[in-house]
Amino acid sequence: MNRRQYLLGLLTERQQHKIEERYFARDDMFHAMLAAEDELIEDYIKGRLSRREKKRFESYILAHPQWSQKVTTMKAMLQVLKEDVTAKQRNFFSVVGDTLRDIFSILNRPGRVYALSYAVVFFFILTGSLYLYYNVQSMQSQLSQLERGNKTLRDNDIMLRQRLSEQASRNGQVAEMLEQEQQKRKQLEEQLAAKTPRLFSPSFSLQPGVLRGVESHKRLVFPSSAETVQLQLLADVELDYRFYSIVIKTVSGGEVWSKTYISADEVEQQNVVNLNVPTALFAYDDYLLTLSGVTAAGETETIHSYFFSVIPR
Amino acid sequence: MNVSGKIAELDQEKFRVFLQWLHPDVKRAGHIYEDIRFKLHKFFEWRGCWECEECADITIDRVLHKVTAGEEIRTSNHYLYFLGVARNVLFEYWKKPKSTPVEDVTESKQLYTDPGQHEENLFAEEQWSKQVACMKRCMSTLPEDKRVLITGYYQGKRREKINNRQKLAEWLNLSENALRLRMFRIRDELEKCVKKCLKT
Numbered sequence: 001m002n003r004r005q006y007l008l009g010l011l012t013e014r015q016q017h018k019i020e021e022r023y024f025a026r027d028d029m030f031h032a033m034l035a036a037e038d039e040l041i042e043d044y045i046k047g048r049l050s051r052r053e054k055k056r057f058e059s060y061i062l063a064h065p066q067w068s069q070k071v072t073t074m075k076a077m078l079q080v081l082k083e084d085v086t087a088k089q090r091n092f093f094s095v096v097g098d099t100l101r102d103i104f105s106i107l108n109r110p111g112r113v114y115a116l117s118y119a120v121v122f123f124f125i126l127t128g129s130l131y132l133y134y135n136v137q138s139m140q141s142q143l144s145q146l147e148r149g150n151k152t153l154r155d156n157d158i159m160l161r162q163r164l165s166e167q168a169s170r171n172g173q174v175a176e177m178l179e180q181e182q183q184k185r186k187q188l189e190e191q192l193a194a195k196t197p198r199l200f201s202p203s204f205s206l207q208p209g210v211l212r213g214v215e216s217h218k219r220l221v222f223p224s225s226a227e228t229v230q231l232q233l234l235a236d237v238e239l240d241y242r243f244y245s246i247v248i249k250t251v252s253g254g255e256v257w258s259k260t261y262i263s264a265d266e267v268e269q270q271n272v273v274n275l276n277v278p279t280a281l282f283a284y285d286d287y288l289l290t291l292s293g294v295t296a297a298g299e300t301e302t303i304h305s306y307f308f309s310v311i312p313r
Numbered sequence: 314m315n316v317s318g319k320i321a322e323l324d325q326e327k328f329r330v331f332l333q334w335l336h337p338d339v340k341r342a343g344h345i346y347e348d349i350r351f352k353l354h355k356f357f358e359w360r361g362c363w364e365c366e367e368c369a370d371i372t373i374d375r376v377l378h379k380v381t382a383g384e385e386i387r388t389s390n391h392y393l394y395f396l397g398v399a400r401n402v403l404f405e406y407w408k409k410p411k412s413t414p415v416e417d418v419t420e421s422k423q424l425y426t427d428p429g430q431h432e433e434n435l436f437a438e439e440q441w442s443k444q445v446a447c448m449k450r451c452m453s454t455l456p457e458d459k460r461v462l463i464t465g466y467y468q469g470k471r472r473e474k475i476n477n478r479q480k481l482a483e484w485l486n487l488s489e490n491a492l493r494l495r496m497f498r499i500r501d502e503l504e505k506c507v508k509k510c511l512k513t
Contacts (some may be wrong), residue, residue: 008360016360024352024392028490033355035493038500042467066358066365073504076448081467084452 003036008056041074201276202231206289208304218308226279233273233291235304241293243274245300251286282310327381334380349395356399361385362406372399386446447510451503459499466496 005011006019017189044057061067083232181264202222222229233246244262249255273291289306336342353369355391362368375398379386388394452460469477475496482492 009361020356020396021393024356024396025390027348028488030352030355031490031494031497033359034497035490037359038497060361064358064361064363066363069508072444073448073500073507076444076507077452077463077500077503078467079445080452081464084467086463186327229346268359 003033004040004053006033007037007040007061008053009060010056037070038074040072042078043072045075045078101154152238201228201230202226203232204308205232205234206306206308207234208236208306218306219311220282220308221311222279223313225281228276229279229282230274230276231289233275233289233304233306235273235291235305237271239271239273239293239303241301241303242296243294244303245292245294246273246275247290247292248277248281249288249290251288256281256287279312282312284312285310327377330381331377334386345391349392352392353395353399356396357403357406362403362404364406368402368406370401372402375402443511444507447507448503450510451506454506455499455503463496463499466492 074167332342357365357368
């Protein structure tokens with residue numbers, strides 16, 4: 001902007017000297033000054049100067065005969081260039097018009113065969129051009145749709161990622177809370193266990209076998225204070241069933257107790273089943289315990305029978 | 314080397330010494346001389362001197378005489394030395410009573426008071442038509458590359474025009490300043506051609 005002010009004589013003597021030293025010493029600065037002069041004249045002709053600049057231009061610059069010549073030359077040049085561009089555009093349309101007129105004049109000639117051939121060629125060219133034009137348009141439209149779709153997918157992806165991250169954070173909080181709850185519960189159970197007096201629960205191992213009087217026959221003698229009796233059923237086969245069921249009957253056939261769907265997880269080892277049975281069920285009698293297993297196919301198989309006698313005290 | 318009229322009339326030997334002072338290489342010295350002359354001309358024009366050619370000649374003449382008289386000239390930059398002398402010449406020009414009648418100046422100023430009426434006031438319709446016709450003729454004599462260049466340079470409005478100029482500079486592998494200078498020269502060429510055409 002200083003260059004323009006320099007040209008308009010709006011700078012102080014000192015500022016003028018500074019600019020002059022720069023454009024005398026450096027060619028690029030001098031070229032920039034020439035360009036500024038060019039642009040100033042162009043802006044004046046096209047009415048793009050501010051009021052102050054315009055006034056100054058007219059009083060200071062146009063008074064100079066060489067400048068006035070420059071302005072006239074530039075104005076004439078811009079007009080010729082404008083006319084030239086307009087003429088070229090007009091020329092393009094007139095060429096198209098002339099071509100079409102030529103085609104129609106050929107069609108009107110007496111030689112119908114030529115006329116027909118030209119017409120066919122023209123028709124194909126026209127159809128081809130239209131086809132190409134519409135194809136390009138359609139492809140552009142598809143492209144912009146795809147771009148829009150792509151953008152939507154990207155947005156959704158970002159949104160889902162945000163939600164997942166929020167969910168993960170929430171899950172983390174829940175897991176933490178659960179862990180705290182479990183710890184509290186464990187502590188409470190430990191406290192409760194410490195306060196609760198241990199109940200006496202006699203334990204017996206039972207060997208498989210159904211005949212009385214053989215080695216497998218077990219006598220269960222437990223005090224009346226015992227609430228439950230722990231039975232450990234030993235098996236001489238591998239216990240690999242999905243579920244287990246137990247039925248305890250008196251030797252006369254009356255069912256005393258049963259438990260079904262004991263899961264494999266409850267079987268501590270592969271050949272031992274542990275169970276707690278309330279002592280209140282038993283009287284002074286002989287009992288038969290049957291251990292059955294449910295296979296993966298859903299069939300129930302009897303694994304072992306255990307015979308034992310109960311002698312309460 | 315195209316040496317201007319007045320200097321050509323000077324003593325060839327003095328001029329040779331002067332060029333030698335500008336640069337030991339004669340060809341390079343010739344370029345520097347032309348360059349300085351052009352800068353002086355523009356300096357006087359931009360500072361409102363109506364007799365730019367004469368003032369530029371006086372400046373060169375003064376330096377030339379100092380150099381050939383064997384005066385010691387202490388300067389790190391020849392261009393700045395010429396500028397110093399040119400300022401003195403300009404100062405003297407301002408002090409000198411002007412030969413141009415006051416009426417002429419007033420008339421000249423009045424002619425440009427309104428750019429909208431510029432055509433009507435400065436030139437009669439006929440003169441303007443002649444000016445445009447001359448410009449057309451001069452433009453048609455320009456080589457094709459220069460015509461394309463000038464058309465491209467002034468094509469478009471504001472931003473579009475700036476972009477066009479950047480593309481032109483890239484296309485010609487020139488800096489924007491070099492492109493402006495090239496345009497300035499083409500316009501200068503046209504201006505001279507139109508002046509000549511109007512006289513015929």
